[in-house]
Amino acid sequence: MRINAGNLKKGDFIHYQNEIWQVQKAEFYSPGKGSALMKTKLWNVKSGKNIDVTFKSVEEVEVVDVESRLMTFLYKDNENLYFMDEKTFNQYPVLLSSVSGLEKYLKEGDKLYVYLYDERPLSVRAPLSVRLKVVEAEEAVKGDTVSGAKKPVKLETGAVIMAPLFIKVGDVVIVNPETGEYTGREGK
């Protein structure tokens, strides 16, 4: 479906330069002269790359119908992450390159939305947060009370993140999988 770029909104998928992109940000902008523009930030569903593109607001862009379907994460190899649609039991490989590091925070059995275009998997929608168990962490040294100080801890998926000094082995921490940032600890 072709629409004017002025109608684009966050979350839309479009065809641009023979690839599929998701609109991350879309803002109107009127230059001093010349027709109104639509400044967008686009995310490439394959490479995970972000680019800024300025469209004329009345310029036509091709919006594509991308479906997001809840699936279960099965396993990964060197190239792909494998997901299963629980209704059909069909398996879908998603290129590792398209998830920009998200794989470090995924556990077998996690449920995520997979983006599909014409039944072809494009990418995965990163969850806002994941909860993972700490498997390795140095003991906090007594008296080390500098607020905001952090230490590296290893999570059950193998990822290493920076967490506050009070985090211990066995704690479940909450992590933003897009940035790898510690955002909290699960209450016991």
Place this chain on the structure above:
Amino acid sequence: MKIVTKAENLDNHKKYIFILQLIDDFLQKKDYQKIDLPVLSPALIPESYLEVFETEFKFLDKKEKLYLTPSPELFLKRLLAYKIGNCYYLGKSFRNSDPPSSLHSFEFTMLEFYKTGVNYMEIADEVLELLNYIKYQISKIKNTNQKSNIFENQKISFNKWEKISVAEAFEKYAGIFEKELFDHQLFLQKARKKGYQVDKFSYEDIWSQIYVQEIEPHLGKNGYPTLIYDYPKEFAALAKLNSDGQTAQRFEFYINGVELGDCYTELSDWKEQKDRFIKEYLERKQNKKINHPIDKGFIKALKYGFPESAGIAIGVERLAAVFLNLNSINELKVINIE
């Protein structure tokens, strides 16, 4: 839209108010006369792409259309023609175009100042001094209560401009050569080759698109504010043309990719101004903009004898956001319409 109260922004707002004071201090020390002006006017300068707010005065059976001024230019330049000398306005202006965003609001605070007997580059020197003055005064009031101090994280110096002409910028950042930049046909051909949708669009449309996409993101990012100057005559507005006949004496300045001000050497030739007004007026009609009357008194004022002068318009909220290290002008506001 709704009225949003944001008392939590009071601290930023106080600093913003302080910056307004600093601007007054600086200009008054330099003998600029502050002028208070109407924001409702029965006629405006026609600008082809700029939409305005329209309202109506009603008294008994009398009705008259009025328009919120998109800039104080029409008033200040009349006064210049009456030889009042260096002057400025610091107050609200209104533009009825884009939805509000982090850098834009339909109602905003504008500083516009004019100096006689100078050209645009001399205004640039004045602006740099103003920026340094604000930075210095702010650094003096460092308050221990304030966590992140104004400007602490800004790695920008106001000791000089990074100056680049529009033609140099298009070559450097977009690979478009001077010959192609000013020739409409060559320019559109080049744009098509670069992958832009060109059909049914004007030179101005495509030029602006490439400017925003490929030039602006680089400006004001090398440790100094960038002054980009000499725009094609199609973007001259009320600026005087250079002797090359294809560029206007106009500059804009940027910090961190954000446009903060627009300056030009004022066009004083009333005949040429009249021709440009008519052209802009017709373009407004074609673009289906609100059909406001042209301010004919402005042309009369030019005829009366307009002094050599240059002036600049600066978006004060944007400027304050830069000094306060904020991502959005909305963080300056305690009451906002959203």
